Amino acid sequence: MSTNIVWHEASIAKEERHKKNKHRSFILWFTGLSASGKSSVANAFAHTLFERGNQTYVLDGDNIRHGLNNDLGFTEEDRKENIRRIGEVAKLFVDSGQIVLTAFISPYRADRSLVRELVEEGDFLEVYVKCSVEECEKRDPKGLYKKARNEEIKNFTGISAPYEEPINPEIILDTEQYSIEQCVEQLTAILLEKGLI
Numbered sequence: 144m145s146t147n148i149v150w151h152e153a154s155i156a157k158e159e160r161h162k163k164n165k166h167r168s169f170i171l172w173f174t175g176l177s178a179s180g181k182s183s184v185a186n187a188f189a190h191t192l193f194e195r196g197n198q199t200y201v202l203d204g205d206n207i208r209h210g211l212n213n214d215l216g217f218t219e220e221d222r223k224e225n226i227r228r229i230g231e232v233a234k235l236f237v238d239s240g241q242i243v244l245t246a247f248i249s250p251y252r253a254d255r256s257l258v259r260e261l262v263e264e265g266d267f268l269e270v271y272v273k274c275s276v277e278e279c280e281k282r283d284p285k286g287l288y289k290k291a292r293n294e295e296i297k298n299f300t301g302i303s304a305p306y307e308e309p310i311n312p313e314i315i316l317d318t319e320q321y322s323i324e325q326c327v328e329q330l331t332a333i334l335l336e337k338g339l340i
Contacts, residue, residue, distance in 0.1 A: 157240065164197070166339070167339055168236070168242060169242060171243070172258065173185050173270045174312075176276060176301045177279060177285075178287075179279055180323060181204075181246040181248075181272045184270075184323055188326075188331070191331060198240055200236060200242075200243055201245075202229060202236075204248065208225070211228060212229075219304075222251070226247065229247060230258030230261050233262075250304065251305075269309050270330070271315045273315055274318045274319045288301075316330065
C-alpha cells in the first residue's frame with residue numbers, strides 16, 4: 144500500500160456536475176455469463192442515454208483487459224483484482240457526473256458487493272443479465288465455450304469456474320426471453336420510474 148499520499152478534493156462537486164448535466168451519476172453494473180448479452184445491452188442502452196442528452200460511458204470487460212488490466216489472467220485472484228480496479232475506475236466516472244455502464248462477468252458476489260461499497264448508497268445498480276449456460280453456449284459468438292469444453296481455456300465461468308448469480312439485483316434483464324431492444328425498453332422504463340433519468 145502506498146504511503147505519503149493525500150487525497151485531494153475536487154474543485155467541482157459531484158452535485159454541481161449533476162446540476163449541469165441535469166441528471167444524477169451512477170453505476171449500472173451489468174453482470175452475467177459470457178454471451179448473455181451484457182455488452183450488447185449496455186452499449187445499446189448507452190446509445191439511448193446519449194440520445195436523451197445524458198453523459199454516459201461504457202466500461203467493457205474485453206476493452207479494459209486490453210489496457211488497464213492487461214497484466215491480469217483469469218485465476219480467482221486475478222478476477223477479484225480485475226473487478227476491484229474497475230470498481231475504482233467506475234467510482235471516478237460517477238464522481239465526474241457520468242452514468243457509467245459496466246459489462247463484466249464479475250462472477251463473485253463479494254466482488255460486486257465491494258464495488259457497491261465504494262460509492263454512495265443509490266449510486267450502484269446491479270443489473271443481472273439472465274441467460275442460461277445452455278443458451279449462452281448456443282450463441283458463443285467468440286467460440287469461447289467450445290474452447291472451454293475442449294479444455295483449451297481454463298477457469299471459464301459457467302463451465303470450469305463458478306458464477307454466483309445475484310441474490311437481490313436492482314434489475315433483471317432476461318435476454319433469453321427478450322431481445323436487446325426489449326431489454327433496453329425495460330431498462331429505460333425502470334430508470335424513468337426510479338427518477339434516475
